[in-house]
Amino acid sequence: MSLRIFETDPDAKPKTRNTFADDIVGRFRSGILIGRRPQALSEWRVTTDDPDVADRMAELYGGTPEEWDTEKSDNVQVLTETKSVSVAIEGASALRTRMALYGQAGPIHICDGAFFIEGHPADDEIGEACGCPRELTKRKEQAKSGRGPKPDISLRFRLTDDPEIGLFLFSSGSWSLVNDLPELERALSAADGPVKADLKLTFVEYDTKAGRHVEYHRPEITIKGAA
Template sequence: MTQSTASRVGRFRQGRMSGTRPESLATWRVTTDDAHVADRVARLLGGQPQPNESGGNHSDEVLTERESVRILMEGPDAVTARMLLHDGRGVVHECDGSQFLAPPQVKGQPCGCPPLLQDRKAVARSGRGPMPSIDLVFRIAADPSLGEFHFQTSSWNAAEQIPHLLEELERVEGPAVCDLTLELVIFTTKTGTSVCYRKPVVTVLGGPGTVPSEAPRPTASMPAPAVPSVPRTPARRPDPSPPPAPEPPHPFDLDPRLVNRAAQALGTSGHRETIIAALSQAAETRQLTAELDRLRDHVKRIAAITGQALQAGGSSS
């Protein structure tokens, strides 16, 4: 499943760099070197063409208004899935999870990776094993003549989908209409922390003659799908004074040691997944931020009461 990059007119992305820090997005971002492609993408998916200031080899970008885009995929050959391990010299391990894909002298031989995905994650987290490298090639279903786009990800969630995706694409027997979605995930870790992030999901819908080329957008008569609610603390009577404004999310530096600690605290696996979860938790869930602010107030009050009690105990002794 090797693809040529020569005909690709743009790339779909689920984030961007904000200064020196990554930023997770709730809608698709498309980058390209073709001004006509950028303008057409904006007309199809919303947003405005603008210079790409996040770096990379594309000059223009469109931050679209869509979290889900209907696409056309040309069967299983539209998917490239590998496991890669890099070091300072470049790629030192390339396999499909069971056999080496390169270099030629070991191609086809057992690669030694654990058979279970959870075990592969653990080895990759330690720096001794490869990470997923997935590349999807497709056209926008509403305008296939615009050209081929692609989406690259190292998500373990996406890697887990690949066998099912290949099976579904094979079943269609030709071009398949799919939805490429940034799906919102909300869950509670083992430590009780509520986390949310968006994961890329491909849903195969059928052949071009059986599915509309564009997904219906939510309207007043057709509400958007409900998002699972974040667990709330018991309601309390409002204070007579207006509540303080929530504090803005605090930026963090990409220190690998801190990211590893964050992964342990959040119950996530992989640096990318941890960063997306942390950023999404701060940027996408205002309700959760408000709950954390209220919890912070409770902690401050408990600390003040405890301090007073300790002072009273000291003065009486």
């Protein structure tokens, strides 16, 4: 005998899990929280729940495994000394790009910039116009003030330095990375098999018209050819 509560209220049935992040052994991160403030890093930070993976990251890329404060399972981090790692990407399905706005209890607005897509919490709205503005500057304004979604880009890959260790995930909300996506998507779908790429943190600096000096690190994915 099984419970009938979902037959009487199908909307309450748990949604199938998003499996994009399943089976990964660690995450490459381009930032860190200092107190409650996110700070961009100039070298990759790797988090994992597996001490052996942490040891291997330190061996390959420098740094020391240490525990960090998180409620998630990947509670070991390595602040590496490496700006660029060579990766192998399985194909187009290893890259997930979408726009996402999260609230306290989970996703509120998941879209492709124009329409609600899979992962959006209201099933009956999927495929419908999401109402995001057309202009990039307005999208950025709304995202900044927490009223609209920001980029939610995830890439699954293996490290060419140690492919056997398993799959890693890199997730980013970088608007700069969004500019690279068309070329990246084209290269991944044109490739016949896995492709090799560099996953980099690149230093950017410039002066605004108003004379303000801006510098930051941005994630960059550069395709190198067949893996």
